[in-house]
Amino acid sequence: MSQVPADDPLARLRAATQARIGLGRAGHALPTRACLSFDLGHARARDAVWTPLDTDAVTAKVDGWPVCMVHSQAPDRATYLRRPDLGRNLAGAADLPSGPFDLSIIIGDGLSSRAAQAHGAALALDLRRRLPGWSLAPLVLAQQARVALGDPIAAAMGARFALMLIGERPGLSAADSLGAYLTIDPRPGRMDSERNCVSNIRPPHGLSIAQAGEKLAWLLMEGRRIGATGIALKDAAPTKDRPHVHHQSHAADPARPSAGQAVAGGDGDGGAFPP
Amino acid sequence: MYRIDLAGTRHCFPDLKALLAAATPLRSGDQLAGIAAQSEEARVAARHILADLPLKTFLSETVVPYEDDEVTRLIIDRHDPAAFAPVASLTVGEFRDWLLNDKVRARELSALSPGLTAEMVAALSKLMRNQDLIAVARKARVVSRFRTSIGLRGRLAVRLQPNHPTDDPAGIAASILDGLLHGSGDAVIGINPATDNVDGAITLLHLIDDLRLRYAIPTQSCVLTHVTNSLQAIERGAPVDLVFQSVAGTEGANRGFGIDLALLAEAHDAALSLKRGSIGQDVMYFETGQGSALSAGAHHGVDQQTLEVRAQAVARAFNPLLVNSVVGFIGPEYLYDGRQIIRAGLEDHFTGKLLGLPMGVDVCYTNHAEADQNDMDNLLTLLGVAGVSFVIGVPGADDIMLNYQSTSFHDALYVRDVLGVRPAPEFEAWLGNMGMLDTHGRVAPRDIATLPLARAIADQRFMTP
Known part of the structure; x- marks a missing residue:
């Protein structure tokens, strides 16, 4: 017997949270409908992890921007999940044009190909509009990618900045959240504290493309001005942006991510853990 | 050799x-x-x-x-x-x-x-x-006390975890109310803050403490922020019941968390000085998780389970009220699937209890691990049989801030029912006074709208930050 409260005092509070409150009870358990709703969220998150990035679909959305394809050293998803180290290294000799460029934008599948596919191209185009005068490298689509895969890619192209747009670890209610990671003078061995992240890019529930584009453009211009990304740049960010803009300092906190990363959810391999 | x-x-x-x-x-x-x-x-x-x-x-x-x-x-x-x-x-x-x-x-x-x-x-x-x-x-029997007793035989407490992605007070209060109405919250009402700063932590501490005092709820509050933030909050007079910190099993991994033993001792002393406990003064709350040291590049070639027990040895030095492993949170590169998570959860609980810790477990997983809610049902049931001191309660098992799945308030009701274990006695008495228990002492599936607590909290106004 499922019992859903008739006059629900939670109703007034429910608008304040997406948490699954006031679900009712069947005995001590969840009512059938709440169970199925949970299962749907989990299924969508699982599919976001395991569905390969459709590179053709992304290429069709980039308005003629030249595109390069790369792959990390993780040959498949099962290996990718077990070996984050392989996801940070480029496979073989990638055929990338050498710059110099001001900025290399990389769209990586990360842990949610859905996020990369849904928002990656739109955000890249938004940024192109906001950065007149910047020389942009061909767009790179990266498969089985971790955040740090952007370093060897941008280094190979001689780009001053690497911007990795990558699918964040999917949650039950948010399977298509994109994270953006900015690194100056990218090269293998860059530490997470040297990056800035704008997380939870997920219109219409999270940051919109325009909001994310505005923050990232500010970070790029300010980063170029002060010659740094990471902690120094984070501290210069307008206070109102702080919840969504953070450096990647934290040592991986297995127990809980520190706040910024929690909102971030985001380095493409689990929010709490730098890739 | x-x-x-x-x-x-x-x-x-x-x-x-x-x-x-x-x-x-x-x-x-x-x-x-x-x-x-x-x-x-x-x-x-x-x-x-x-x-x-x-x-x-x-x-x-x-x-x-x-x-x-x-x-x-x-x-x-x-x-x-x-x-x-x-x-x-x-x-x-x-x-x-x-x-x-x-x-x-x-x-x-x-x-x-x-x-x-x-x-x-x-x-x-x-x-x-x-x-x-x-x-x-x-x-094993390990009992710790602050305003409730944790770890008594035949009892199973729940940490009420009302996280919200923007720390919205009304949103957090909604989840707290939902948890209380399901009989959760006797281990602690503990929030993982989304914004990591002292002001935010103090705001949240007042939110929980005001609710606790207004409705005379016998429990303790905690904002799971870095220990240095808690120290500052204490200096500024905030109502800090428990000081939280993630700990690891090597000095290097702890340095990665921004802590050392001296800092933990300082925080322990500061929390003790407030004397806020009513029936005990166990004031620390620690979380651990297999894989933390490797993740921080400070594992010294030691296996992750041995390092986990060393992290528990760190916790033991500070007479904690609560310690839990966040077993499946860290992801599949450390515990790949339900089988590995279940084994690790049982290990962490066992080793902690043997070392004398008031052990709970956050029975949990992420969406990129090969696990699902059935695995969590299995682990929760096994841990209940093993006498786990507390588990986590999240609305509908879905933590919308940390993006992972833990156990729900319903899951706690399930495991208390099938194993015949009950809430902490102080909290159980309060549930009874609030009209939330049936004649068998179970949290009654009744029309919550008639409960005075529900009405009162729902009608309360919350500041928007």
Whole structure:
């Protein structure tokens, strides 16, 4: 017997949270409908992890921007999940044009190909509009990618900045959240504290493309001005942006991510853990 | 060098940490670190050697050098030889048999725990099947107190975890109300803040404390922010009941968390000075998780389960009210699937209890692990049988801030019902006074709209930050 409260005092509070409150009870358990709703969220998150990035679909959305394809050293998803180290290294000799460029934008599948596919191209185009005068490298689509895969890619192209747009670890209610990671003078061995992240890019529930584009453009211009990304740049960010803009300092906190990363959810391999 | 000839094959392990790593049940984190057993046969060979190893070995041989690591020094320096005496002559295998004996009960286990080092307990657990981990943990009794009693026999508490992605007070209050109406919150009402700063933490501390005082809820509050933030909050007069910190099993990994033992001691003293507990002054809350040291690049080639027990040894030094492993949170590169998560959850609970910790477990997983809610049902039920002190309660098992799945308020009701365990006594009495229990003492599935608590909280106004 499922019992859903008739006059629900939670109703007034429910608008304040997406948490699954006031679900009712069947005995001590969840009512059938709440169970199925949970299962749907989990299924969508699982599919976001395991569905390969459709590179053709992304290429069709980039308005003629030249595109390069790369792959990390993780040959498949099962290996990718077990070996984050392989996801940070480029496979073989990638055929990338050498710059110099001001900025290399990389769209990586990360842990949610859905996020990369849904928002990656739109955000890249938004940024192109906001950065007149910047020389942009061909767009790179990266498969089985971790955040740090952007370093060897941008280094190979001689780009001053690497911007990795990558699918964040999917949650039950948010399977298509994109994270953006900015690194100056990218090269293998860059530490997470040297990056800035704008997380939870997920219109219409999270940051919109325009909001994310505005923050990232500010970070790029300010980063170029002060010659740094990471902690120094984070501290210069307008206070109102702080919840969504953070450096990647934290040592991986297995127990809980520190706040910024929690909102971030985001380095493409689990929010709490730098890739 | 440790070696054994088994069924015509010679197996060699260069040192103690290699032996411990090889003896560990398979998990992806040890594979990632390149220290897992080379074969199934090698794993069993390592266990054979381990079974014959005297427990005393762990007092003279360390897995992380004493000179280099303050966690090792803590473990060795705090070892109590008198408490150790009853088992001092045993090997690891004999110790397992001793623990499983009927005559060894809660009193013997409590007396023994100061005599056990983290590495002894880790080695022991590698020889134990899941049922052994359950059977021995079930015998242990560790009770801690602040405003409720945690760990009494026949009781199972719940940490109410009302997280919100923007720390919105009304959103958090909604989840707190939902949890209270399901009989959750007796371990702690503990928020992981989305914004990591002192002002935010203080706002949230006042939010919980005001609710607690207004409705006379016998529980404690905690904002799970960095220990340095809690120290500042205390200095600024905020109502800090429990100081939280994530801890790891090596000095280097703790440095990655921005802590050391001296800082934890300072925070412990600061929280004690507030004297906010009513029935006890256990003021610390620690979380741990297998894989943290590897993730921080500070694992010294030691397997993740041994390091987890060392993290528990850190927690033990500060008389915590609550300690839990966040077992499946760290992701599949450390615990790949439901099977590995379940094993690790049982290990962490067992080793913590044997060391004398008030152990709970965040029974949880992420969406990129090969696990689902059925695995969590299994682990929750097994831990309930093992006598887990507390579990986590999240609305609908979906943490919308940390993006992972834990156990729900409903899950807590389920496990209390099927195992006949009850909330902490102080909290249970409050539930009764609030009209939330039926004649059998169960949280009644009634029309919550009629409950005065529900009305009162729902009608309350909350500030928007």
